[in-house]
Amino acid sequence: MKIIHTSDWHLGQGFIGKSREAEHKAFLNWLLNQVTEKQIDAVIVAGDIFDTGTPPSYARTLYNEFIVSMHKIGCQLVVLGGNHDSVATLNETESLLSCLGTYVIGGVKADLNDQVILLNDHTKQPGAILCGIPFIRPKDVLDSVAGQTGSEKQKALIQAMAGHFMAIFDIAEQKRKQLGGELPIISTGHLTTLASSRTESVREIYVGTLESFPSDKLPPAGYIALGHIHKPMSVSGKEHIRYCGSPIPLSFDELNHKKQVIMVEFEGANVKHIEPLYIPRSQAMYRIEGSLTSIEHQLQNIAVELSSTDNTAWVEVEVSTDDYLSDLQQKILDMCSDAPIEIIKVKRKKATTLQLKSEKPKQSLSELTPKDVFQKRLEQEQLEPADIESLTSTFDSVVAEVLAGEKTDVGNSNGVAK
Missing domain, CATH: 3.60.21.10 (Metallo-dependent phosphatases)
Incomplete structure (x- = not known):
């Protein structure tokens, strides 16, 4: 059987x-x-x-x-x-x-x-x-x-x-x-x-x-x-x-x-x-990471590998850079514009941020304020500065409303009209 x-x-x-x-x-x-x-x-x-x-x-x-x-x-x-x-x-x-x-x-x-x-x-x-x-x-x-x-x-x-x-x-x-x-x-x-x-x-x-x-x-x-x-x-x-x-x-x-x-x-x-x-793989897929220079070399190598085939590769790119580049996506696309490569996803990896994270001692939740927790969560996302500013402003407004509500509840519990 x-x-x-x-x-x-x-x-x-x-x-x-x-x-x-x-x-x-x-x-x-x-x-x-x-x-x-x-x-x-x-x-x-x-x-x-x-x-x-x-x-x-x-x-x-x-x-x-x-x-x-x-x-x-x-x-x-x-x-x-x-x-x-x-x-x-x-x-x-x-x-x-x-x-x-x-x-x-x-x-x-x-x-x-x-x-x-x-x-x-x-x-x-x-x-x-x-x-x-x-x-x-x-x-x-x-x-x-x-x-x-x-x-x-x-x-x-x-x-x-x-x-x-x-x-x-x-x-x-x-x-x-x-x-x-x-x-x-x-x-x-x-x-x-x-x-x-x-x-x-x-x-x-x-x-x-x-x-x-x-x-x-x-x-x-x-x-x-x-x-x-x-x-x-x-x-x-x-x-x-x-x-x-x-x-x-x-x-x-x-x-x-x-x-x-x-x-x-x-x-x-x-x-x-x-x-x-x-199982043979019918769709070429790659996941690459590194500096912009390294990424360019890796994309060139992928293009060489595909030159003898009719396949088009799907690629995820994670770029390590300390600099904010507003045109990062376009820079990556330009690197492979003439190659049978489709950039499916581009992510940023902040090398300095990662290094600082590894050097920081672990903290318990009780040691952090709500704002600290929010900032740490933002660090895990690949966001543009304008998005970070907008989210932070919204967070501050929500916290202010919550705190104001807590004061109102305390006042009402003491019999004070608000």
Whole structure:
């Protein structure tokens, strides 16, 4: 039995004004080729098929065409809902897609048996049992209890989520016993574990007040296919618990990731082989930083790299300069006006400011005034002087109004007419 574990496609993502349609189409075509070449029996998508609950029509078209193609080559597909997905949008075609060998679990089911799927191998015989667990929302597993403290709510939520994982796993075990006891059990999940890390494009998800789920509360499945984190990684050093990551870089800070899907081969009830299949990048993307001189050299090098291709690179630039340059954006654009390069984003890094920050001792919030906090927050933004002046003036006005209101409240509490 062979499966491919993938997740976080984010079909329909808008990327700083750019469409990812061509990249996603290239990925899906590549994935179909891998399914055929590797003789894959099932593909599992562990959440975030779409980037929003109302994906654009081209994203739905890519999704539907992929499902039809998977049906034509005889490979099963399992789609789990993620935090970006709309349960209703995914479920609206659930019964129709089941006729094409695609299983859709957009959200937690009322009948937990509906989250246990028997997958067939290439001989059409039972090959694995899947515990299909999508992104879990608090209302799916827990009733609200009045009077609980924050820590009590978190503890109750962890227990409820762990209970849901184990309830599905117990049903899968019962089914395995009925079928002879030699089938692997695969579980899924779309969540943040304590051992995982985020990138700029990962939206922080909280199940209630719970930011991350303890990995030791996951079920004892033979393989656990996780989604939500865009960086491929195993969890807590366990090779059978994995995030496969997103198939394309969804932000510039993902450029150093080796984008991949995970191929897992089972022998009997056990994992025989786990192998990442690396995804070729169809869109050239770069993230460069340094002085203006350094930036110019780096852009020239990128142009040389692209000279033998028809590709146009998307570039994020972070410039280190102590000088305020009102025409910084234009200076960068002029550097590559004749090259196949699109400057997607320009950021400033104030070298002196960063140096002073590193030299300053850490301060607690109690040592700072509201104005201090406001100024520190402004330092984190790349703003023009006029914008800083305007925001500071507005802040001062708001603080003055608040202080005036406090004095009025104190006067009224003492019975003094105002």
